[in-house]
Amino acid sequence: MAYETIVVDVENHIATIKLNRPDALNALNVQLLGELAKALGELDRNEKIRCIILTGSAKAFAAGADIKEMSEKSFVDMFLLDFFGGEAEAITRTRKPVIAAVSGYALGGGCELAMMCDFIIAADTAKFGQPEINLGIVAGMGGTQRLTRLVGKSKSMDMHLTGRFMDAEEAERAGLVSRVVPAKKLMEEARTAAEKVAEKSMLTAKAVKEAVNRSYETTLSEGLLYERRMFHAMFATEDQNEGMSAFADKRSPQFRDR
Ligand code: HXC
Numbered sequence: 001m002a003y004e005t006i007v008v009d010v011e012n013h014i015a016t017i018k019l020n021r022p023d024a025l026n027a028l029n030v031q032l033l034g035e036l037a038k039a040l041g042e043l044d045r046n047e048k049i050r051c052i053i054l055t056g057s058a059k060a061f062a063a064g065a066d067i068k069e070m071s072e073k074s075f076v077d078m079f080l081l082d083f084f085g086g087e088a089e090a091i092t093r094t095r096k097p098v099i100a101a102v103s104g105y106a107l108g109g110g111c112e113l114a115m116m117c118d119f120i121i122a123a124d125t126a127k128f129g130q131p132e133i134n135l136g137i138v139a140g141m142g143g144t145q146r147l148t149r150l151v152g153k154s155k156s157m158d159m160h161l162t163g164r165f166m167d168a169e170e171a172e173r174a175g176l177v178s179r180v181v182p183a184k185k186l187m188e189e190a191r192t193a194a195e196k197v198a199e200k201s202m203l204t205a206k207a208v209k210e211a212v213n214r215s216y217e218t219t220l221s222e223g224l225l226y227e228r229r230m231f232h233a234m235f236a237t238e239d240q241n242e243g244m245s246a247f248a249d250k251r252s253p254q255f256r257d258r
Pocket of ligand 1: 023024025027028063064065066067068083084105107108109110131132135138139140141
């Protein structure tokens with residue numbers, strides 16, 4: 001499938017989606033987010049794909065929503081378009097694991113997009129921020145909600161109210177990213193992580209995603225019950241049998257996603 005604002009590359013079981021608007025530091029416009037949502041939907045349905053990496057360029061994962069595209073819009077335009085609401089929902093509906101590999105700027109919508117992924121691997125050059133306040137707007141793709149859940153109220157308020165950027169080290173300390181790696185090694189590390197995920201049972205990986213994501217939607221007791229029932233349900237799968245037999249036989253499991 002040919003896209004104009006993203007590049008999709010498939011190697012073995014891993015798809016890499018590269019945001020590709022270099023002249024605008026990968027600013028997110030309607031076309032890019034539409035293409036991204038479409039590509040993720042297709043990769044999610046493609047049985048050969050077992051993990052997806054979302055990345056940008058060395059200088060920018062994405063420097064936010066496209067300010068030039070937004071600047072002339074009115075409230076009515078934004079409301080009628082439900083600006084990025086549909087695209088954001090489509091992106092977060094991806095059931096296969098999605099890893100964000102972030103180098104350079106991940107600002108505003110770029111930071112929000114990275115947070116929509118399952119986990120973030122950051123280059124030591126990464127800079128995260130929610131600088132929307134400098135434009136006289138608030139975040140609109142999850143920043144006030146996801147960043148607050150990830151790093152807590154105080155740091156989230158700091159980021160949103162001052163508009164300052166957080167470097168990779170601070171982002172790791174705060175729990176926004178899962179690991180920081182030298183910039184040169186970013187894609188290699190992301191790929192190694194994706195390969196690790198890809199060798200698991202896809203059935204189990206999807207169950208893991210559902211259970212972890214539940215923790216953002218429900219109370220602790222409901223979340224614990226959901227997890228326990230999911231855990232019980234795994235005992236109806238062939239992959240549970242294979243995983244435990246392989247352990248007993250001291251061999252690698254051969255999962256069949258069944
Ligand atoms: C449109 C952008 C852009 C953006 C950069 N560019 N960010 N275009 N939208 N968000 C363009 C610049 O206009 C410039 O184009 C080119 O990319 C290179 O950027 P420079 O500013 O020249 O680079 P540099 O000096 O290195 O500064 C990098 C930067 C700065 C610090 C990242 O570009 C910046 O502050 N960008 C805006 C960041 C931001 O405010 N993001 C939040 C957006 S609001 P030309 O044509 O001049 O060469 C948002 C809301 C989300 O994200 C909610 C959605 C529902």
